[in-house]
Amino acid sequence: MELADLFSKKALGDFLNKLFDALLKMAEERMKFNNQRFLNxxxxxxxxxxxxxxxxNVRKEPDAPRPIYPIEGGTKPFFDKEDLDRYMASRKI
Structure with a gap:
């Protein structure tokens, strides 16, 4: 028995549309994440x-990247991707 036999064509089409939409949304979120310079x-x-x-725990190491705190009254730290890249490159020697 094939998958098409289990669903009507309309139900299968709806399922594939929802699957494609979910994959597209995941790709858009990943692109937005990759384009951010500062990360929480x-x-x-x-x-x-x-x-x-x-x-x-890693942040307690002396050569770990230091967080950047927002200027306007924010309390949550942000990290620069460039600092994270340098740190990870130094650890993978």
Whole structure:
């Protein structure tokens, strides 16, 4: 039995449209993430391939990238992708 036999053509078409829309949305979110220069803590951890808890421990190292705090009353740290790239390159010697 094929997949087309399980669904009517309309149901299969709707399923494929929803699947395509979800894939397109994921690609758009990834593109937006890749175009950002400053990342929050969880994004920076993901960018470095780490869990956020482990990333917090790594931030205590002396050569770890330092966060940039927003000027206008913000309290959450942001990280520059260039600093993260330099740090990751120095660790993969």
């Amino acid at each position: 803590r969880s994004q920076a951890a993901e960018y470095c391939g780490m869990e956020p808890k482990y990333f917090d």
